[in-house]
Amino acid sequence: MDDSILLARDDQHIVTLTLNSPDKMNAMNLGMWQRLGDLMQQLDADDTVRCIVVTGAGERAFSAGADIEEFPRTRLNKTQALAYGRVTHRAMQAMAHSRHPTLAVIQGACVGGGLELASVCDMRICGESSRFGAPINRLGLVMSYGELSGLVTLAGRAVALEIVLEGRVFGAAEALQKGLVNRVVADAAVREEGQAAARRIALGAPLVARWHKRFVQRLAQPQPLTEAEQEEAYDCFETEDFRIGYQAFLAKQRAQFVGR
Numbered sequence: 001m002d003d004s005i006l007l008a009r010d011d012q013h014i015v016t017l018t019l020n021s022p023d024k025m026n027a028m029n030l031g032m033w034q035r036l037g038d039l040m041q042q043l044d045a046d047d048t049v050r051c052i053v054v055t056g057a058g059e060r061a062f063s064a065g066a067d068i069e070e071f072p073r074t075r076l077n078k079t080q081a082l083a084y085g086r087v088t089h090r091a092m093q094a095m096a097h098s099r100h101p102t103l104a105v106i107q108g109a110c111v112g113g114g115l116e117l118a119s120v121c122d123m124r125i126c127g128e129s130s131r132f133g134a135p136i137n138r139l140g141l142v143m144s145y146g147e148l149s150g151l152v153t154l155a156g157r158a159v160a161l162e163i164v165l166e167g168r169v170f171g172a173a174e175a176l177q178k179g180l181v182n183r184v185v186a187d188a189a190v191r192e193e194g195q196a197a198a199r200r201i202a203l204g205a206p207l208v209a210r211w212h213k214r215f216v217q218r219l220a221q222p223q224p225l226t227e228a229e230q231e232e233a234y235d236c237f238e239t240e241d242f243r244i245g246y247q248a249f250l251a252k253q254r255a256q257f258v259g260r
Contacts, residue, residue: 004032006057007039012202013050014195015043021067022058028113029067030074033088036117040094047259050202050209052098053194054121055105056114059187062104062130065112068139088113089146096120096150097217099210101201105194106130107187111169115180116143120150122213124180125194126172127187132180133169153220155179205241206259 006018017039019026043049056062066075075081095102095117104110104118106126111133118124134151136143143151143164152160159178162168172184185193201209211233218229236242240260248255 002031002035004029005035005039012199013048013206014053014198014202015049015051016053016055019054019056019063022056022060024067024069025061025064025109026056026058026114027064027067028088028117029070030084030087033084033091037087037091037094040091040098043100044094044098047206049100050204050206051198052100052102053105053198054095054102054117055191055194056107059107061109061114062106062118062126063111063114064109065114065134065136085144085146089144092117092120092146092150099213100206101209101213103194103198103201105190106181107190112136113147115163116147116150119154119180123182123197125183125185125190125197126175126181127190128172128184129187130172130175130181130184131169132172132175133167134163135167135169137164137167203254205236205239205245205255205257207239207241208236211236 004020006016006020008016008018010016017036019028019032021027021029021032040052043052075084102121102123104121104124106118106124107130108127109131110118110126111131112135115132115134134143148160148164151163155163155178159180172181175181176184183193215233218225241255241257244257245255
């Protein structure tokens with residue numbers, strides 16, 4: 001059984017994926033990227049999922065980036081690196097384009113590939129002592145288009161360039177100021193706040209969450225919205241969840257959405 005990334009599911013339809021290599025600060029190797037892509041593909045097809053939480057095992061790191069020790073076997077030349085890149089890009093694209101809301105819960109180091117992965121999640125919550133950066137220029141490595149795109153989309157051109165050109169590792173307060181994270185909380189409260197945020201997401205209508213994700217992604221594209229796209233925003237009125245939602249509101253009850 002592959003336990004490099006652990007999957008847990010609770011009764012609120014929240015799935016937690018845990019990067020599970022704490023002895024290496026959850027540095028990502030090729031097998032972990034492959035498993036992450038496979039798991040995200042499976043979860044994307046699962047209509048019962050309401051939120052996906054991504055976190056790292058232990059308290060030292062979300063992920064310290066790439067597992068450099070495997071480079072002599074997997075990334076020693078351009079041909080190997082291209083093959084490796086296809087695996088990592090597949091995983092990050094699967095995370096970036098997941099139908100379900102995704103939340104990175106970050107303790108400790110979130111650097112290199114860890115930062116790239118967190119940047120393609122929908123939300124990020126970190127602890128006060130978390131650290132961020134991408135010092136890959138010290139390895140003589142380029143952050144490829146597929147790896148860089150999430151960071152540029154999240155934080156913008158200037159911040160992305162600062163991160164890769166300086167290679168500086170910085171703290172949580174600066175990450176918040178740069179727009180890399182949504183919230184900074186006390187270290188001891190990171191997992192609790194992450195679960196609370198996931199529960200709030202999961203309590204909402206799942207179809208609505210998926211629509212909102214897709215609409216936000218579409219608004220980032222320059223093409224004008226078509227009439228059909230404009231009208232789709234009103235399809236929610238034809239769902240069972242809408243009837244459940246407004247009736248529960250009028251009755252001063254919590255809605256129990258069914259995803260239809």
